[in-house]
Structures are given as C-alpha cells and as structure tokens.
Amino acid sequence: MAAIELRQLVKRFGGATILRDVSLSVEAGEFLTVVGPSGCGKSTLLKIIAGLEEQTSGEVLIDAQPADHLRPKARDIAMVFQSYALYPHLTVFDNLALPLRMRWLTPIERAPMIGRFVGSAARQRVAQAVHDTAAFLEISHLLDRKPGQLSGGQRQRVALGRALVRRPKAFLMDEPLSNLDARLRVSMRHELAALHRRLGATFVYVTHDQSEAMTMSDRVAVMMDGALLQVDSPQAVYDRPSHRSVAEFIGSPAINVFPAHVEHGRMRADSVLLPSHWDVADNQTVTVGIRPEGLTLKADAHGGWRGEVAHLENMGADLFVHVRTQLCDKAIVVRMPPQHGAGVKIGETVTVTRLASALTLVFDRDGQRIDPRREILSEVVNG
Secondary structure (H helix, E strand, O other): OOOEEEEEEEEEEOOEEEEEEEEEEEOOOOEEEEEOOOOOOHHHHHHHHHOOOOOOEEEEEEOOEEOOOOOHHHHOEEEEOOOOOOOOOOOHHHHHHHHHHHHHOOHHHHOOOOHHHOOHHHHHHHHHHHHHHHHHHOOHHHOOOOHHHOOHHHHHHHHHHHHHOOOOOEEEEEOOOOOOOHHHHHHHHHHHHHHHHHHOOEEEEEEOOHHHHHHHOOEEEEEEOOEEEEEEOHHHHHHOOOEHHHHHHOOOOOOEEEEEEEEOOEEEEOOEEEOOOOOOOOOEEEEEEEOHHHEEEEOOOOOOEEEEEEEEEEOOOOEEEEEEEOOOOOOEEEEEOHHHHOOOOOOOEEEEEEOOOOOEEEEOOOOEEOOOOHHHHHHHHHO
C-alpha cells in the first residue's frame, strides 16, 4: 500500500491549462475515484502520478517521498487502461508473465532460444506468481487462450491481473470499464470493489460515470475544467455538494435547479415560499436545488408550482415525471414510486410541491453552496 500526495499540480499544453493547482491526498489502502466530464483533465492527472506525463509545476509524493525524479518503473505503480492494452499474439499466461519476466529475468534468460536452458529458478518464480494471480482472479482456465478468444469481462480481468501480478504499491485505473456493456459494467463494479477489499491496496480510479464513483469509492474527487471542486465521501458529495456544478453532475436524474428571490428575509421561487434557513441579504437572487426525490405531485393548485406533464419515464422501481413550469426553462423532474403516479398522464396539469423532509440546497451567484444557519444545520444532523 502507498499513500499518494499531489501538491499544487499545474499542467499546460501550449497555451491551454489542463490542470489548475490540483492538490490531493490519497490515503494508503484507500479507493479514491476522480470523476468528471470528458476533457476535464482527470486522465492527465493519472498519467502524471504514474510518471507517464510531466507536470508543468507542482509535486508528486509517494509514501511521503518526492517522486517527480523517478521513472515510471521506479514508482512501483501499476496502471490499468481503458483499452486493456493486451498483446493479441500472446496467451493470457504470457500477458501476465511479461512484466515479471522484464523485472526478474536477465536479457539472456529472456532470449527465446537459449532462455529456456538458463534461469530455471527465476522462471519457476514467474510461473508461480502467474498461477497465484490467475487463481486469485478466477481466470486459471483462461491461461492458454489469447485475448481475441476472450469476452470483454475476461479481457478486463486479464488486464487487472497483469497489473496485480507484480504486487505494486498502488493501482491507477483509467476508465477500465468504459468498453463494457451496461450489464457487464455493473458486474465488474462489484468485482473491483471486492478486489479492493481483498487486496487492501491503494486504488486511484478515473471515470466520467458517476455510478462507478458513487458505488465503489471510499471518497470521490469531483473535477471540472482542470480543477478539483470537492473531495468527500460519496454521500457527502450527493447531500452537500460544495458547488452548483457538483450538484448538477452528481445524481441521476439530475438535481432540479431554479432561481429564487429574497425579500424581507423570505425566499420565494415564483409564488412559492421556501424555508428561510439561510442568511441571504434582501433583494438577492439565488439558485435553489432540490433532488427529484424531494418533490411530489398533488392535484390542487395551492402551495406548489403548476405545470404540464411533458414526459414520463417508468424505470420499474421508480417513475420520473417531467413537468414543464414557469419556474425555469428546464422541466422539473419528480421521482416517485410508480404506484403513486399510476394515474398521471402526459399533457395533464399538475402541481409540484416540495416534501417537508426534502433536502434543499442554496447556491450564490458564483455557484458556491450557502450553508444553512448553524442552529438549523444542528437540527438536520441531530434529527
């Protein structure tokens, strides 16, 4: 296991700044996921940790020791790529054995003709490590096959095995599940989380898929436009996003956001009065965020936002009702059990109301979350 620390990393390509003063600490044995939209700099960050890319400024420390001067091989960190990066002409056994042969065998012992007659002890050590890793990942029956004879999930296990076989200090994973179909991605999420628990190793995982980030990680680092906006537990990122951009990126369906105006200490969104738990100056316009599960529908027109049902999504366990209102340009999404919305029809006029228990978020004009007053926050935490 290795602890990894990044200090004020900056990366520029020509006039474009890819990473903006990124500082991050990954604890030994932690599963940390860097999540963000495509092009936000997360893969570049991973390559800098691995030593495959050099930062413009800043420091990388591994186990509290500076690592910027170390070549990738000397950092003892394994990387798993999105494309698997397996050698198609080699068997699974040889794909797994290759990194060990390069490390443990001399050039003569690696020679194709005479290598088999020397270094038998080192070769046996390589073979034993490969068989142990294959048994650990349950791919022993695939050792004689070539990558073209494997399914996507099997190829992904082999790619993991090639990283695992030499027991590195940490694993860096660059969107390793992106090439798999949806069903297999769910299965591999479970397998990766279980693998992390069994190994107790340090995992730094990069993805644009919030489902992967939320279901596997000890902590989530949300990155946008080359900057880290928030690093926290998955639940904290969902419940207490530090910025409007984080709130809108994390959560499916996305959080409902709409403007509200503060007058005489009271906050109104359209004609609906909202709780006054935030210290916001009068005559200010803020952005309010409410998750779809924090809203419901009712038939009468009092105490809510009137609108027309524009779309229905029945997911089996949940029904997503999209309602067009005058509150904002986007439709408001209400999440409810299908049995509660059995009579709702497209084109029907309904009233969207906020549940009393709903978590309501308020953001200032710069997108920063405004915390509720301390006594209200205490009630939420303790109640």
